[in-house]
Each structure stands twice: as structure tokens, then as C-alpha cells.
Amino acid sequence: MSEQTEWxxxxxFVRSRRxxxxxxxGSLHAPDAELALRNARDLYTRRGxxxxxxxVPSAAITASSPDEKDPFFAPAADxxxxxxxxxxxxxxxxxx
Amino acid sequence: MTAVAGGxxxxxxxxxxxxxFLAAFDAAVAAEERIEPRDWMPDAYRATLVRQMAQxxxxxxxxxxxxxxxxxxxxxxxxxxxxxxxxxxxxxxxxYLYSATETLGTGRDELLDKLHAGRQKYSSIxxxxxxxxxxxxxxxxxxxxxxxxxxxxxxxxxxxxxxxxMIRICKEESFHQRQGFELLLAxxxxxxxxxxxxxxxxxxxxxxxxxxxxPPDGESAHSAQSTAWKIKRFSNDELRQxxxxxxxxQAEALGLTLPDPDLRxxxxxxGHDFGTVDWSEFQAVLKGNGPCNEERITQRRRAHEDGAxxxxxxxxxxxxxxxxxxxxAVAA
Numbered sequence: 150m151s152e153q154t155e156w157x158x159x160x161x162f163v164r165s166r167r168x169x170x171x172x173x174x175g176s177l178h179a180p181d182a183e184l185a186l187r188n189a190r191d192l193y194t195r196r197g198x199x200x201x202x203x204x205v206p207s208a209a210i211t212a213s214s215p216d217e218k219d220p221f222f223a224p225a226a227d228x229x230x231x232x233x234x235x236x237x238x239x240x241x242x243x244x245x
Numbered sequence: 246m247t248a249v250a251g252g253x254x255x256x257x258x259x260x261x262x263x264x265x266f267l268a269a270f271d272a273a274v275a276a277e278e279r280i281e282p283r284d285w286m287p288d289a290y291r292a293t294l295v296r297q298m299a300q301x302x303x304x305x306x307x308x309x310x311x312x313x314x315x316x317x318x319x320x321x322x323x324x325x326x327x328x329x330x331x332x333x334x335x336x337x338x339x340x341y342l343y344s345a346t347e348t349l350g351t352g353r354d355e356l357l358d359k360l361h362a363g364r365q366k367y368s369s370i371x372x373x374x375x376x377x378x379x380x381x382x383x384x385x386x387x388x389x390x391x392x393x394x395x396x397x398x399x400x401x402x403x404x405x406x407x408x409x410x411m412i413r414i415c416k417e418e419s420f421h422q423r424q425g426f427e428l429l430l431a432x433x434x435x436x437x438x439x440x441x442x443x444x445x446x447x448x449x450x451x452x453x454x455x456x457x458x459x460p461p462d463g464e465s466a467h468s469a470q471s472t473a474w475k476i477k478r479f480s481n482d483e484l485r486q487x488x489x490x491x492x493x494x495q496a497e498a499l500g501l502t503l504p505d506p507d508l509r510x511x512x513x514x515x516g517h518d519f520g521t522v523d524w525s526e527f528q529a530v531l532k533g534n535g536p537c538n539e540e541r542i543t544q545r546r547r548a549h550e551d552g553a554x555x556x557x558x559x560x561x562x563x564x565x566x567x568x569x570x571x572x573x574a575v576a577a
Contacts, residue, residue, distance in 0.1 A: 155354045
């Protein structure tokens with residue numbers, strides 16, 4: 150039996166067509182970047198779902214904390230003046 | 246399938262804080278929001294998902310065996326290409342589900358070890374043999390049909406990565422079901438021998454397909470909690486009824502009969518009445534006494550062990566390449 154540890158995990162991002170950005174599709178295991186790319190092609194684009202692929206080692210991703218009490222995203226909530234709907238414009242004014 | 250695998254949220258088990266987290270979790274589920282990998286979740290919710298998703302993933306890869314049995318004997322190049330694509334899809338579905346399960350903090354190797362040790366199950370349907378070519382059609386039409394009936398509601402499951410994997414799987418499953426139906430139709434409309442072969446396959450696969458929805462509602466161990474958590478959206482019996490009602494007109498279109506003398510339309514309930522499933526057979530297969538339990542798991546272990554040198558070689562090559570590039574970096 151194999152004594153090797155599990156192949157590392159990679160996150161796969163697919164650009165479904167030109168003009169759109171890459172979108173997270175899922176993950177897979179592969180020993181290196183080249184095979185991760187090949188496995189990603191076989192796993193996530195069997196029906197022409199993509200024109201471009203990115204693979205990123207999962208361990209290289211830093212994520213924000215999901216905790217409910219985390220104030221990370223809170224500052225955005227009290228700045229309604231960042232939205233165009235905050236401003237009152239007289240009726241009849243166009244192109245604004 | 247989300248960027249960062251799950252595991253224990255920093256706040257988990259924080260004593261009095263836990264009530265607040267549970268309340269937030271319950272509120273999110275009630276509001277039809279999705280739970281994502283790093284969110285706090287009750288341990289039992291996580292365990293239930295790992296059990297169900299692992300069983301689902303294992304079913305996909307064990308399910309490759311009965312159909313792969315016919316690849317070399319497909320009656321035409323067209324059918325062979327279709328069957329290979331279908332079996333490859335099943336491998337893909339297994340991988341989507343393993344990857345979704347990994348977001349809960351359980352690695353794929355661990356899941357495979359548990360399957361090989363018989364500590365996690367796969368769907369009992371795959372413990373039946375594929376005796377003739379027509380079985381490939383019956384599996385596509387009935388087994389994949391039952392799977393779709395089960396899986397479409399899972400696309401709205403409360404756990405995000407599972408729901409996303411199911412959306413992808415359901416899109417691909419409809420090809421599986423249609424190729425099976427078309428295969429059976431070709432046989433049914435063929436020679437009398439071909440028609441008889443199609444009928445025989447349907448006769449053998451019908452009842453095991455109905456068992457795929459699980460035990461009757463009153464005897465289903467996990468149903469109530471899974472429904473409360475919005476992992477499960479419809480009861481086993483509801484889904485079974487839906488499947489029977491879908492199949493009856495399809496069988497007519499195929500020119501085949503379903504092997505149930507009690508099957509008839511019930512105007513009052515707006516659905517078909519049908520006979521009682523032989524649950525003693527279901528329990529026997531579940532306990533390991535089906536026609537192919539031993540063969541399936543033996544073949545799975547053998548495939549895993551036979552592939553070990555490939556995995557090792559690829560890992561050794563990757564390690565060597567990485568070491569080589571380190572040396573170059575040092576030299577430069």
C-alpha cells in the first residue's frame with residue numbers, strides 16, 4: 150500500500166466564455182499544478198463549460214472569517230451615501 | 246467545493262456563546278439561506294451531512310461497476326461511446342461529492358478508507374448484477390430516474406456546497422436517463438428476443454429502484470431531523486409516489502409493463518396505487534447479503550490498490566520537480 154500522503158487540494162476556477170471572469174467551480178486533488186489543470190479539464194469542462202481554467206492550491210487562499218459577530222463587513226452598512234439612491238434629485242432632471 | 250475547507254470555526258464550543266450561534270444557524274436555515282463551510286453549525290448537522298454526502302459519493306463510484314461491465318460488449322460504437330461517457334460522468338459525480346464533503350473537514354482518503362473498510366455505505370441498488378445489455382438501459386431509465394427524483398430537491402439543500410454539487414449532477418443525469426430510455430425503446434421495438442430482454446431487465450430493476458427512496462416514512466431513522474434542517478425536502482414515500490407516477494406513462498411509451506399486479510390509477514388521490522415493496526429484501530441487501538455486495542467492494546479495493554503506484558509515481562515526480570526548482574532558486 151501507498152505510504153504517500155494525500156495529494157494536495159486545488160481550487161478550480163472556470164471562465165465559461167470570453168468576456169466573463171473566472172468563477173469558482175469546485176476543487177480536486179492533484180500532485181502538481183500541471184496535473185491539477187488536466188484533472189480540472191476532465192472534471193469541470195466535460196461539456197464545453199469553459200474556455201480558460203485556473204487552478205490554485207487551496208492552502209494559498211486566505212479567507213475572511215464567517216463569524217456572525219465579525220465586524221469585518223459592518224463598516225459598509227452605515228454608509229448609504231455610497232449608493233446613488235441616497236440622493237434626492239428634482240423630478241424631470243434627466244441623465245443623472 | 247468552496248475555497249477553504251471547513252473544520253472547526255473559532256467560536257465553536259465557546260460555552261454560553263454557543264446558544265447565540267445555534268440561534269443564528271437556525272435563523273439562517275429558516276430563512277432559506279445556505280450554510281457555508283466555515284459557518285458555525287451543530288456537530289450533528291455536520292455529521293449527518295458527512296454521512297449522507299459520503300454515501301452519495303460512494304454510490305457514484307461504485308455505480309460505475311455494473312455499467313462498466315458492458316462497455317466492451319456494447320452492441321455498436323455509438324452505444325459504446327455513450328456508455329463510456331456515462332461511466333466517466335459517474336466518476337465525475339463522485340468527485341464533485343467528495344470535494345463537497347471535504348468542505349466539512351473530512352478528507353477524501355479518509356472517506357475512501359471507510360468505504361473500503363465497510364464502515365460507510367453506498368446505495369444498495371448497485372449490489373444487483375447487470376445480466377444483459379438491456380440492464381444498461383434499465384439502469385439509465387429506472388435507477389438514474391429514481392436518483393434524479395431524489396436529487397432534484399437536494400439542489401435546494403441547506404448546505405451550500407452539497408446543493409451546488411447537486412445542481413451540476415442533475416444537469417448531467419438527464420442525459421443518463423434519456424440514453425437508457427432510448428436504449429430500452431430500441432430493444433422493445435426490435436426482435437421478439439430483444440423485446441423480451443428489455444422486459445426482463447425492467448422486471449428485475451423495478452422493485453430495487455423503488456427501494457432507492459429508502460424505508461417507508463414511519464421507519465426512516467434520519468428523516469425528521471434532516472427535514473428540520475432542510476437537507477431533506479420531501480419524504481421517502483412522497484418521492485416514491487412521484488417516481489411511480491412518472492414511470493407509468495413512460496413504460497407505456499416503451500411498450501413494456503411494470504411488474505406489479507397492484508399498480509393502478511387512483512382517481513381520488515390523483516396518483517397510482519402500487520404494491521408493497523419487499524422490505525426484507527432491502528434489509529438483507531443493506532446488511533451485505535445482496536447478489537454482488539462482496540464483488541463490488543472487492544473490485545473497489547482492488548482498483549484502489551492497483552492504482553497506488555500511479556498515485557505514488559505522480560507524487561514522487563511532483564516532489565522531485567519541486568525540489569529541482571528550489572535548487573535552481575537557491576543557485577540563482
